[in-house]
Amino acid sequence: MTEPRILQGLREIAGDYDAILCDAWGVIHNGRELFPGVAEALTSFRRERGPVLVLTNAPRPSDVIPAQLDRLGLPRDAYDGVVTSGDATMHAAHSLGDKVFYRIGPAKDDGLFDAMNLKLGSFEEAEAIFCSGLEDDLTETPEDYRELLEKAAKRDLPMVVANPDIVVRFGDRMMFCAGALGELYEQMGGTQILGGKPHAPIYDLARDRLAKIAGDVPERILVIGDGLGTDILGANNQDLPVVFIAEGIFSEEVRGEDGKLSAAKLSQELKSQDVYAAYGMDTLAW
Structure with missing residues (x-):
């Protein structure tokens, strides 16, 4: 398998493609600020080539994401729409039928639960779990939920996981996501149900x-x-070419001593995860 081609800008390959599915956290922003060059890259592709969809594992309905991107400074003409893990997960949850769900997730995800119109209840009466994230993702870790998840696994409660991401980079630190709880639950023998990247829905x-x-x-x-x-494996599963961006959660693993993305290190990291990326970029730029 050949090493990924390192790009300086999206313009080098834009002519070969008609549409983009672009991740948000780790590519467009870091949770606190927009990465430089992103707006120009996406706007230019839209103008010269075709539509851009923001494809994110955010555990929220897609209609709330544009306002978040507005606050970070991404112009609306940089993309045509948003598809979220929250959208995909709604279908998964309703496929379980009219069950009582125990909710795990922060208050900021109230919009998702309102949109889904799930029957929520106490842990004792729950027939399933819906997890959108940790209650306090700035201070908690999956270990804070071990006792609860062990009890759920003993009762064989299926857990719908609204965000398959394990971690994201929030500013200069890592923050656990719902996928970390799903992973721990599966290790205990529990069943997790996912709709976001890298899964097909x-x-x-x-x-x-x-x-x-x-x-x-x-x-x-x-x-x-x-x-x-998530992004790379999902693209591989769909037989879609993918650009790896080094600003995100694997930043330290794929950069050389000069601080720049290394094709050799990226290739090694991809191989260790049994995935493939045709291209790599330090940060998304035109």
Whole structure:
């Protein structure tokens, strides 16, 4: 397997593609600020090539994401729409039927629970769990939930996980996501149900959205992301070419002593995770 081609700008390959599925956290922003050059890159691709969809594992309905991107400074003309793990997970939760769910997740995810219209209840009466994240993702770790999850696993409660991400980089630190709880639950023998990246449901929704925007599903779709087990693996599963961005959670592993993205180190990291990226970039730029 050849080493990823290191790009200086998206313009080097833009002519080969008709649409983009672009991750948000770790590619567009770090939770606190927009990365330099991102707005120009996405706006230029939209103007010269085709639609851009923000494809994010955010455990929220897609209609709340544009306002968040507004606050970070990404202009609306940089993308055509948003598809979230929250969107994909709604289908997964309702497929379980009219069950009573025990909620695990922060108050900021109230919008997702309101939109889903789930029957919520206490842990004692729950028939399933819906997890959108840690209650306090700034201070808690998955170990804070071990006792609760052990009890749930003994009762064989299925757990719908709204965000498959294990961690994200929040500013200069790592923050645990719902996927970390799902991973721990699975290790205990529990069943987790996922709809976001790298799983197929979110890509099915993305293609449907692209078809509505472009009149048909574009043939040449490029994926951009930073997560090896989510963005890169998901693209591989869908047979879509992918650009790895080094600003995200694997920043330290893939950069050389000069601080720049190393093709050799990136190739080694990809191989260790059994995934492949055709391209790599330090940060998304045009």
